[in-house]
Amino acid sequence: MPRSKPLAALAMDVRAADAVLKPAVRRRLAEVVELTEPVLSDFTCQAAGRVLPQVELLITGWGCPPLDEAALARAPRLRAVAHTAGSVRGHLTPACWARGIEVSTAAAANAAPVAEYTLAMVLLANKRVLPVARAYQRQRSRTDWLFPDPQLGNYRRTVGIVSASLIGRRVIELLAAHDLRVLLYDPYVDAARAAELGAAKVELAELFASSDVVSVHTPLLPETRGLVSGELLALLRDGGTLINTARGAVVDQEALTKELLDGRVHAVLDVTEPEVLPAGHPLWDCENALLTPHLAGSQGNELDRLAELTLDEVRRWAAGEGFAHAVHPERKELLA
Template identity: 60%
Template structure:
């Protein structure tokens, strides 16, 4: 196998986190990897020297935009392998215009997000975190007097968007006694059924679901998609889970509904990403906010690295990418 010349383009701390020594050794086994430092600024003399011979860029969080100026410095560049999820922040129109092939580890990053979502669905059904909080105050449950709406048997879970993560959530929920609804304008009812869900309108999703989990990419068309009207239509005590992007939801409407105690919410993302400490959502016992931790972290970074190394190896061997990002599908991707 001819080893293509490659370079790392990402924030130094991203390279250190995702590409540990064993991952770097594996990467060097399939490509001729440029020595450090990694490229986090394409405007430097070091970057110009490295880019002139690069055929593959292995990118990650913090990669600068691969724009016309960067591409002019990299006349041999033919492929970009992203060792993270979305490529929107750095793969520009100029890359597509030049026919550069793109791959992403989005499918690997989808798994921990889906695992988080399933865990929160099951915990919220049993009201585990709320009841644990009550226990600390000295409250004691008589389990035979548990409210009948508590539990996970026969609950209806609505999945908003059959994205990579949304599809994996549906897959992971199959063993449980749950009814799964799906709304995605790009998925037919037959396709939804094949996934293991019932296709419904977005209005039905919110009125019929005990739990709605949002997996919609943030696009101009999806900003504010979960509107005040949809939030207001949710059944009392329903749960809204968001692991997508905060701006997909009308956060003011969500805050009002949560403060009033009409719905519960589990938010791994908010708008802005870091809410001010005095935000009303932090004072709601029916709201759980986590610090955007659902995606790959810790030992889960290894999965991203392994996928990226595999993609570079496939491309170098002429087999093509197993996880390509296609220009025509950008409007449906995060």
Template identity: 60%
Template sequence: MRSAQRPAVLLAMGPGIAERLFADRHRDRLTTLARSDPRLIAHDLAAPTPAVAAALAEADVLFTCWGATPLTPKVLERAPRLRAVVHAAGSVKHHITDACWERGIAVTSAAAANALPVAEYTLAAILLAGKYVLRSAQRYEELRAGYDWRRELDSAGNYRRTVGIVGASRIGRRVLELLRPFDLQVLLHDPYVTAADAAALGVVPTGLDELCGRSDIVTIHAPQLPATHHLLDARRLALLPDGATLINTARGSLIDEQALLAELVSGRLHAVLDVTDPEVPPADSPLYTLPNVLLTPHIAGSLGNELHRLTDRALDELERFAAGLPFADPVHPGTLNHSA
């Protein structure tokens, strides 16, 4: 990729996203890197306004984020100069189509940056689960009095507890890195990771059934694919030891939620769920009130000031493109079949 001048860049994302993504310093940097108007936001490339249509016809780069229009052949016909897509978020599956690869359009995403807060959330959940924080807080609220906590929490603690990681994705690998300072035994299940890869990661490669049977805490970081639908079904959930904690920050469909609900209602398992299936549980779902469940509204990924990390990473890639350099973190079409 060689560029004799600053590229023409068009921002393409859902309404309200750019305002959260860009601080003044980001707009200033974008103005330095690109020769186009950083204030123009394309919300619908399939039915563009005259101003967006004109910008799309001249665009060398689309700077995308959540809510971007799928880049169908019809949309790409309006963008004859387009050479790259810089995605300031994680997965590109919702808007990058086969037509992009057929055109030879280069694609990069900020998935590595978005993995960081998810891994941090997971680390916190693992350590709090090991200390029985949720259940002891519930008991404290229930009793509202002094109690022999040492006796009741005699099996708590994070010394040599076994943690099972399902999926050596970007997030899964970052979780592995964050867990290294702690006295934990870490198991990993990922069908694409060899024994040598696992050794390099410092973990024990384990079949999924065995991982479920041995882990005090299981955390899921696999992609949503047909092959991973209900990856943890009733049979595998039953393999988890009594009192185990299941953490899900990936996608709700990876767990058979009805089977999980049965385990949670019985009190046998605990869960930290940042995603569910459906994404917002019905108003009468027991997940909202079960004392052994910590339910959060899909907040593990980038939000608030963490969005600026995504913008910084995407602008770094745009700067490389403008300098005629390859992307530091390109998306390869061959990896999309087994990634998020």
């Protein structure tokens, strides 16, 4: 008997599936696709051998194994991939693009909490919350309620955004509500488009030299590894702050560590190279650095946003409408 709904399988770490695609979401998915069991975290296992030959849609997530030629050979009917997280670089291979498989990603949903985290850290950095709070805790007293330091505060500060990525653009939008000047470096964006986004286009050296806070949002590509070099960090204003929510390897971490240990600048690092830093790394005890464990991306109830976007995408695809958040092959080299 012909199947009335497309056959779909979940391909990710089981823990990711349980966190993102809760039972209520899976029931809603089952209204538009025939959802198979179990969750596949290995395309070579016996269960995959039973499921893949018939599957038409893979709903992927963190921990999905690579969809290489061998895996695709086991899935001759596969037509689409709906990713419940952001980057697809970890599991989509050239073989996927060569076969013309449709791809969707929940990157737009994952961008929201990263941008919110960045906005919060920009405002806190200019307010000098971390060093002031630490000094207050040490002194356990306050000499005056007024802080006349001209370097403290958000009024007409300059924020530099490295890359008008999905997240970078959202950060610029959020910054527009505040009395801040925004600079943008992105070689793929011209001055007119930067102005439309709400920023002034500048070269990278000018951005670092002119900004009170620099926030990094560029994807990690061969040409962006070490992009934030020691030379650029040396241009950052005394007391300036670097925020990195992208990838640790985009920044010359050794040069940044030296600047931080010298006490000249500050940093908010949600990512490092490697993740996690070795136990004895000096950044752990550096007062000028705030380290968070890849917290900016979707966590807790923010995972539900990923599920909702993916559910909408699956519904569209099953209805023959195509993905609203499609990943286009011509952009694959620029993906995070």
